[in-house]
Amino acid sequence: xxxxxxxxxxxxxxxxxxxxxxxxxxxxxxxxxxxxxxxxxxxxxxxxxxxxxxxxxxxxxxxxxxxxxxxxxxxxxxxxxxxxxxxxxxxxxxxxxxxxxxxxxxxxxxxxxxxxxxxxxxxxxxxxxxxxxxxxxxxxxxxxxxxxxxxxxxxxxxxxxxxxxxxxxxxxxxxxxxxxxxxxxxxxxxxxxxxxxxxxxxxxxxxxxxxxxxxxxxxxxxxxxxxxxxxxxxxxxxxxxxxxxxxxxxxxxxxxxxxxxxxxxxxxxxxxxxxxxxxxxxxxxxxxxxxxxxxxxxxxxxxxxxxxxxxxxxxxxxxxxxxxxxxxxxxxxxxxxxxxxxxxxxxxx
Amino acid sequence: xxxxxxxxxxxxxxxxxxxxxxxxxxxxxxxxxxxxxxxxxxxxxxxxxxxxxxxxxxxxxxxxxxxxxxxxxxxxxxxxxxxxxxxxxxxxxxxxxxxxxxxxxxxxxxxxxxxxxxxxxxxxxxxxxxxxxxxxxxxxxxxxxxxxxxxxxxxxxxxxxxxxxxxxxxxxxxxxxxxxxxxxxxxxxxxxxxxxxxxxxxxxxxxxxxxxxxxxxxxxxxxxxxxxxxxxxxxxxxxxxxxxxxxxxxxxxxxxxxxxxxxxxxxxxxxxxxxxxxxxxxxxxxxxxxxxxxxxxxxxxxxxxxxxxxxxxxxxxxxxxxxxxxxxxxxxxxxxxxxxxxxxxxxxx
DNA sequence: CTGTTAGCGCCTTCAT
DNA sequence: ATGAAGGCGCTAACAG
Numbered sequence: 104x105x106x107x108x109x110x111x112x113x114x115x116x117x118x119x120x121x122x123x124x125x126x127x128x129x130x131x132x133x134x135x136x137x138x139x140x141x142x143x144x145x146x147x148x149x150x151x152x153x154x155x156x157x158x159x160x161x162x163x164x165x166x167x168x169x170x171x172x173x174x175x176x177x178x179x180x181x182x183x184x185x186x187x188x189x190x191x192x193x194x195x196x197x198x199x200x201x202x203x204x205x206x207x208x209x210x211x212x213x214x215x216x217x218x219x220x221x222x223x224x225x226x227x228x229x230x231x232x233x234x235x236x237x238x239x240x241x242x243x244x245x246x247x248x249x250x251x252x253x254x255x256x257x258x259x260x261x262x263x264x265x266x267x268x269x270x271x272x273x274x275x276x277x278x279x280x281x282x283x284x285x286x287x288x289x290x291x292x293x294x295x296x297x298x299x300x301x302x303x304x305x306x307x308x309x310x311x312x313x314x315x316x317x318x319x320x321x322x323x324x325x326x327x328x329x330x331x332x333x334x335x336x337x338x339x340x341x342x343x344x345x346x347x348x349x350x351x352x353x354x355x356x357x358x359x360x361x362x363x364x365x366x367x368x369x370x371x372x373x374x375x376x377x378x379x380x381x382x383x384x385x386x387x388x389x390x391x392x393x394x395x396x397x398x399x400x401x402x403x404x405x406x407x408x409x410x411x412x413x414x415x416x417x418x419x420x421x422x423x424x425x426x427x428x429x430x431x432x433x434x435x436x437x438x439x440x441x442x443x444x445x446x447x448x449x450x451x452x
Numbered sequence: 453x454x455x456x457x458x459x460x461x462x463x464x465x466x467x468x469x470x471x472x473x474x475x476x477x478x479x480x481x482x483x484x485x486x487x488x489x490x491x492x493x494x495x496x497x498x499x500x501x502x503x504x505x506x507x508x509x510x511x512x513x514x515x516x517x518x519x520x521x522x523x524x525x526x527x528x529x530x531x532x533x534x535x536x537x538x539x540x541x542x543x544x545x546x547x548x549x550x551x552x553x554x555x556x557x558x559x560x561x562x563x564x565x566x567x568x569x570x571x572x573x574x575x576x577x578x579x580x581x582x583x584x585x586x587x588x589x590x591x592x593x594x595x596x597x598x599x600x601x602x603x604x605x606x607x608x609x610x611x612x613x614x615x616x617x618x619x620x621x622x623x624x625x626x627x628x629x630x631x632x633x634x635x636x637x638x639x640x641x642x643x644x645x646x647x648x649x650x651x652x653x654x655x656x657x658x659x660x661x662x663x664x665x666x667x668x669x670x671x672x673x674x675x676x677x678x679x680x681x682x683x684x685x686x687x688x689x690x691x692x693x694x695x696x697x698x699x700x701x702x703x704x705x706x707x708x709x710x711x712x713x714x715x716x717x718x719x720x721x722x723x724x725x726x727x728x729x730x731x732x733x734x735x736x737x738x739x740x741x742x743x744x745x746x747x748x749x750x751x752x753x754x755x756x757x758x759x760x761x762x763x764x765x766x767x768x769x770x771x772x773x774x775x776x777x778x779x780x781x782x783x784x785x786x787x788x789x790x791x792x793x794x795x796x797x798x799x800x801x
Numbered sequence: 802c803t804g805t806t807a808g809c810g811c812c813t814t815c816a817t
Numbered sequence: 818a819t820g821a822a823g824g825c826g827c828t829a830a831c832a833g
Contacts, residue, residue, distance in 0.1 A: 120810060121811065132820090134820080135811095137812095165576045166810090167582070167809095169527065172518045172811090173518045173825045174810075174813080188542065191538050198565065201563075209577050211531070212562075216550065225558075231514060231520075232529075233518050370746075393684075399719075399723060471826080483804080484827095524827080
């Protein structure tokens with residue numbers, strides 16, 4: 104009785120193992136392993152290599168990731184931890200990551216409930232998969248502490264992060280300044296800000312940069328002229344409606360929103376309230392979502408380069424996995440202001 | 453020399469194994485396994501259980517998913533294969549799935565490039581993870597054939613699928629009929645259709661159901677009045693602009709789009725062309741995306757119940773994983789028409 | 802109740 | 818260039 108017979112006798116159609124391939128090809132499992140992993144160069148004879156390849160094809164063998172991971176101590180998984188997958192930002196980030204990872208690593212996303220970092224339990228389970236590396240969007244301190252290990256990790260979109268942690272950020276501060284500069288160039292002198300209330304670092308940076316730049320450019324933003332809402336069209340719409348009477352009485356003529364989604368809400372409310380945009384009120388968003396170019400009016404927004412964020416993060420991660428220190432630990436991608444109809448009457452053309 | 457010492461001597465901070473915990477607690481690894489997996493009821497003495505728990509806590513032990521999976525022959529992973537993650541539909545589906553899976557299974561998403569099913573290679577790599585089950589969005593025949601195995605699998609949003617495969621679908625045909633009925637009730641007699649060109653089954657069903665219902669309701673849809681574009685705002689906008697002159701000359705007064713995204717494009721183009729909506733042309737979408745309620749005009753659309761799709765699919769998958777035959781192999785969730793400003797002048801109020 | 806044992810499938814020395 | 822053998826960490830089956 105050999106392995107082949109034993110397995111053939113069992114009821115469930117047993118999976119094809121390296122041992123079966125070895126037997127079929129008349130070689131040892133070691134040789135199969137070498138060939139299957141493309142490490143046969145100069146270590147396996149042409150003749151045997153061919154026989155193994157043939158056996159693999161005939162039997163339909165493929166390397167079992169679990170067994171392989173156990174033996175190697177690490178899997179070929181790269182896990183992207185992404186709260187809030189509905190952010191259109193991600194589709195592009197993922198494309199960028201995939202373009203760099205190719206077939207060498209397998210990308211999987213771990214999604215949590217809207218905007219929440221994984222719990223300690225979830226984190227441990229992730230680690231239990233022995234991923235080759237982790238890509239983490241907007242990680243919280245707690246999450247990074249839970250990780251506590253020498254696992255290759257790159258943070259994305261984490262402005263306030265510990266400078267010793269590899270990260271790829273977008274220069275949202277620069278974007279916020281560009282918004283202010285744009286307002287100033289249009290002659291606005293009193294502005295308001297609609298913040299997002301999820302408390303992520305990037306939002307904080309956007310707001311502070313906006314306020315600082317406003318001071319610098321001599322644009323007045325009264326404390327009472329900073330509101331905050333959930334990142335949701337309806338919530339933003341409501342919040343704006345509630346605040347407008349006061350803002351109007353203060354002479355506000357420009358409003359910057361923390362996200363395009365909120366800008367949509369503002370546009371919606373403005374329509375109902377009969378506020379002409381951009382004539383009576385100039386509005387800006389942030390993120391440059393796909394619909395922002397075609398809404399009515401189209402939205403002046405800060406464009407972020409999501410694909411490039413994904414690419415660079417994956418590049419850094421690969422360096423880490425390979426045991427190198429990344430060329431630069433953290434990098435910052437520029438953002439750019441896209442001027443459209445919500446701030447200038449001819450911007451949409 | 454024991455295991456503990458040996459590991460302490462090595463340079464890399466060795467991971468905590470069940471053997472270490474066993475030694476620390478003065479029991480066998482089997483006992484540790486029982487306790488760690490919550491299977492200790494009536495199989496481990498209170499005293500030992502307590503000692504093990506303490507050791508686990510002190511050492512910071514957690515079960516290694518890889519070792520566990522190898523021993524059990526299957527992991528606790530549920531993989532959601534999702535082409536086109538940018539579809540806002542998914543965030544809700546995921547929420548539904550998570551609510552059912554809870555802590556028993558770990559959900560990970562496998563994302564491919566926009567709208568493409570995973571390649572055979574990718575599929576094999578997925579299988580190499582030995583997932584407990586697969587949730588597959590809009591699977592292609594090829595993909596299902598690549599799978600070829602007794603793996604628990606539930607398809608989502610796969611209208612044309614083999615009736616022997618467990619699936620959760622949405623009644624998009626009903627939705628398309630509702631659109632036609634709505635047009636008819638408004639007195640339209642000549643309509644056009646803007647299809648999506650990705651070739652997914654759901655789009656085919658939407659189109660055919662629309663055309664059938666049109667015949668039934670006596671609404672004329674000339675063959676030349678069915679156009680098709682990528683599911684993209686810009687592409688739809690262009691396609692509409694190109695077709696409008698002809699449609700107009702045919703007396704078309706109503707246009708159904710295969711997706712809300714395309715409806716946005718139409719709205720955009722209509723604005724540039726000076727076509728008043730809904731007065732001159734009534735427009736409908738499909739999917740009821742978040743922005744559809746607040747665009748200008750807001751879009752009449754077919755609402756799908758994504759969260760429920762996720763819930764039910766996960767429920768079915770659990771039954772399959774547990775070795776039961778699901779109560780109903782396939783189920784169909786109703787869809788409903790949401791009437792808004794793009795078809796009736798007062799719909800947006 | 803508890804410990805021992807025998808793998809799960811693979812990869813990697815180490816001899817040959 | 819090749820094969821035998823020893824784990825990787827865990828769990829299921831079996832003995833006590």
